[in-house]
Amino acid sequence: MNVPAVSGDDMPFKIIQPALEHGLAARVGRLATANRTPLDTPTFVGVTSRGAIPHLTPDVVSKHTDIRAAYMALEDFIEKSSKRKSPAIFSLPKDGCRPLHAYTATPFTSCTILAPRRTPAVVAQNGNGPKHISVLTSTGFERVTCESFCAAVAQIMPDIVVPPADITFSSHTPSAKRQVFMVQRTQEWLDEFFSHLDPEETLKPSGIHVFAPLLPVGEYLKHLSEDHAVQLSGLTIYDVKILHDLKNHPQLLDLPRLSMESPESPHQILRQVRLGVDIFASPLVNNISDAGIALNFSFAAPKAGSNGIQPLGIDMSSEEHQVSVKPFMEGCGCYACTKHHRAYLQHLMNAREMLGWTLLQIHNHHVMSEFFRQIRMAIADGTFEQKASEFTKCYESELPLGTGVRPRARGYHFKPEAGQPKINKAPWNRLEGEGTPDQVAAAEAAGLAVTGPAAGGSETPLVPEADAAALAKEGFAKIDGA
């Protein structure tokens, strides 16, 4: 599939293997933005938190993953602080490098996608207004107007931008009245977006591509295809049901489709691919790693047969892996599987060492990259439907739930609610008994523990969780007199 990168015209997306049915079937394409490694689709992009793929430093991303595009949220960069007038990301010089790339240390070959909100986005209590959307920064909810969003885009220069839309992110279907508002506001905002950022004068020269948000409301599509089709480089989909309506708008059919409707399993990914989704920006892989699960599936060669239905992943916190020197997944070529084994990962999960999540992220992103690569090959050689149905028969429908301790949740991950139990377990408690020094003091004395921000989770616990018999068994000491 040798397709020249961006040709003379400005369309960054080329369809290589068109869908069989009009607008409603799996297709293969290539998205090439200036200077970046082209993205072969269908594919998934890395989902960042505050500009970083969770647990992966930029060198690890470049060296040990195939992540070549990253989804970022403006709300992750714009918290207020008494120490500075404007966020640091806005004061970076544009000397030959895009500020968003430079600030987040995203590799030069990777493409950035900037949207107003994280995925999943925390629902804002007060909702959006006629002139603003509500976003959640690490210091609280803020209002972002279309104008301020455009100013940020022009300053930090993502490769791809998703303009603001009036979406609540709540699980309820909006009322009919609300839907009218949504359409009106989003249309207005999109018009305003292009008036602030002129496609010919600003966007094209800066190499910024627009993926317009598709509301899950039919009439909005008409406005989009009639007024804006030529200004768009792609579509952002929040509810894949809208794809059924898309076939009535041929002007929009050849645009790449970025899905924000997060699949919960590889089966749901296949379903969306079948509906014509090209790019996934889903927190699925990050969530699986946080749960302590190592993915264990393959699209091209599912391990079917006598063993019955296979699980999609393995709970790496389970004691059954304690002495297993096997790779996380048999035959996997990722860094984690070639250099480490299950026993180490089990130990890291059990000891709550942060490296555990790093290795899982490397492995899980690798498995997902392979999954999509095999999907593209199958679409290209016409075996997609057959393989997808084999895959469905071969694997369990849901991923296993992890039993291990998750990484510490932060304020920007969830909305605190009254009466809610504590999200994070307290890292330290008093030792049993009155008058005993507390554990922090004891551990400080032992030169091991800390107080302050780092006490929030990742320090090495000192008190053994085991009783005397277990200590004796591990060769620590013997029971006195025994």
Added chain:
Amino acid sequence: MAATIASQSSAALTFGLVARCSTTRARASCLTLPHGPVQLPMFMPVATQASLKGLTPEQLEETGCRLCLNNTYHLGLKPGQEVLAAIGGAHKLQGWQHNILTDSGGFQMVSLLKLASITEEGVRFLSPHDATPMLLTPEHSISLQNTIGSDIMMQLDDVLVTTSPDAARMRGGHAAKLLQGDDRQRSPGIAIGGLSGGEAKADYCRVVATCTELLPELKPRYVMGIGYPEDLVVSVALGADMFDCVWPTRTARFGNAVTRKIVAVYAAEGETEGLGITRAFVHHNTAKETVSAHLLTLHNVWYQLNLMGEVRDAIIADRYPAFIRQFFANLYPNKADYPEWAVGALRGVGVDLFEDRT
């Protein structure tokens, strides 16, 4: 590479003296261990639970680290001796091709557990969970370290107050507080332990200086628990070779980067890693995303190893006194701020920090 001046070998360790500072007691040497040679003086990062706080073993290797610590106590708890034995030791557990040093485990045990008594036989204590009386002996410690498969082991010891009947002399603060493995005939290396426990810096320097004066020259000298850059630079001048400390990696998780001039809060020297990471981005995610902790850990480990590399080069070129003066000049723009303990300790080995010569 300078030629070895003199060397001494034991079964698993060869110590080769490469250069001596003509003014101070600093030396540059090479230690050959089962998993390859290492260059002294050196700093050893602490991978307490067989993992260096979020860094992959490959990232640790890329900082130049060839000898890191694992804690016997923690590996004994998790994954435990049985698992370590089944896997074939700590190198195989963590995928680390280079050397590992383990402590005796006594330090954590003694620090925390409810002590009953310390006798010739071992440490009697109560199990924290069920208060069962237990006995920790030197044999337990060595057996665990054998299962871990360490390249350098520490023997279980006790402070001199207990092992020496001459308690009165100890209280005079004159002799070494503790010499771990002080069997000068057989032990291939000497550890000076029990320091870094809150004693005055001047006292610390006096103990190290006294020990290095008495110790045989052709054995490595390891001062346990030392890691502040100025402590390292001074201790090397006093004749110590090896150091470990959790401080650089722990302070990283607080959001601190160790730098040449000051310990800067919320900052990383991006240029050192060649990753093009700005201080602003590290600050942005400090205490928010683990990635910032990883980046700072990576930076701080690199900084410590690089500092010791520079120290070694200066010793070999016989310009260590000038190096020390420049180091303190960078750290304290105003000479009046030089710490007294460092001025005094360095004067004792022939270096005047106030001298203008560099």
